[in-house]
Amino acid sequence: MEDWEKGTIAIGLVSEALHNMHQRGMDTDALLLQAGISPRLLMAPHARVAAANYGRLWYLISQVTDDEFFGMDSHPMRVGSFNLLCRSALHSATLGKALERILDFLRLVLDDMSGTLSKQDRLTHIAINESGSPRRMFTYATFLLFVHGVGSWLIGRRIKLTSADFRCSEPLSSLDYKIRFCDHAHFEQPQTSITFDAAYLDLPIVQNQRTLQSFLREAPGNLLVKYSNHDGLAATIRRHLRQLPMNEWSDFDSLSEELQTPASTLRRKLSQEGQSYQAIKDNLRRDLAINYLSGSSRSIEEIAVSLGFADPSAFHRAFKKWTGSSPGEHRRASSAS
Template identity: 45%
Template structure:
């Protein structure tokens, strides 16, 4: 292949990847909701900020993440509010830049999170976050002034700002073991599960995210030049890419979920089920950075965290469902996946609200 042809192929590959980076139109409508009313419709608002209102016509449609990023920025400029009009106090234009710049001055992620939560607590009236460490687990709990819960989009926007910034500060994705919200489950949650965690729990006593406490000690080592590059791409770079549900890994997970864990196939048998060769399966998973074993471990972890939140399911039953020989093997695997003890996780996730 000539260099020109190779360049064309590479550009086509990049374009194909970019097309998959998208946000549901349902979340576009959510972003507009705080600003529309009898005198300004969603379609009129989109036209006013220079975006095509036709995108709202298909509720199952998707918007390119770069266009969604422009939506966020233009709404923030238009209304001087980076929180989509969801709080009596506007999170004024430039708040995220100021927050990011001040957070890179902090020595560790724990200091940065405390600082960020204090800053957001000053900027917002209804939401005040607090970082709580509980042995090997950490949680950020939102204390709310309003007795009635906010809509899910409000909570997820808060987590997007906080979690997205935190991941960039330490240069790695911080896995969330659970996301709990006071509100009822909305009609659409697919993008939220991709952005944050498959383990979303609605109608809970408090709104919080739970993660391994070990990340709190990670150092903040970001330069001013890195900050400028980060801010130039924000908020697109803190919007997690949408998962293509037709992808190979998604098809594999769907197949595994249909079987008891002890009957999960080896890679050769799986390849036959998918009507491809074993070598092709390994190659395609390697290209996606998702080895078969990692897919199985990730699915076991998702199932384990889901079942640990149900007090009626014993540790022995969870171990059996996941295909482990005994509870001890399950404990060892869970600590390897998450860095924490499953008993500690269950105690925290089932603990009554202490806010």
């Protein structure tokens, strides 16, 4: 399993991806099951699904609707457009030229939205141009995912964002969007845009035709998690915990010593990111559980023990609280794909 596949996605983003299919009265249950996602999870507001399953759902939706922009523009982005977008950007000398080609391509295939790139005070701004009322956060995120995600892949590293502004109001799944883009995300702004250091524009393209084939086989799932914001304190702590057996996870005071940061400062910085140490540990156990159930043959009892639960019933209760479904239900849905 690729590292990007080990993350999880809020069920709210599953609903967002299916929004236009639901509006058109199309059946989505079979599609969800084919992606390894139980339709019942849509009724569980705290549920999450494995990133690999969500990536599979994106692919299936685009194939069924022949629209890689999920019906969010008056002109459909026909299947194959993303492939051509990547190929057009691949032959650029630098990231700056590649981003200009990506934005030009999206301007040609979409009627209602376009993007512009500008530089000011050593910062690069990519802004979305549109008219009318603010759109759904999912619409802005998908557009920027194509730009930022492909750009990051082309240079072989994440483009670290310094800020992200969105015209829409803050969605319920805002934490997932902040993890994908940056902690400094602001809502109900005059224009949707992302900002990053202009020095990135001069970086050379490191990908080629061979690596493109591998990238396209994994897309779009690899864009959803692989180039997420890994620079925050919560992400640093999560990586630290991932390297240790669960029985060696530190208490908070010991963690502050390991990170050479006073406990009060650590607590304050986590609070600024909307996180706590306990939530980080719980979320990591949840993500590991989801991925073990979706992508391994381990028994539920073995998974419970490996995650530090005293008995399977305790794991069952925790998993249902985390996702809205039992471990067995989640595994059956995943195996249906």
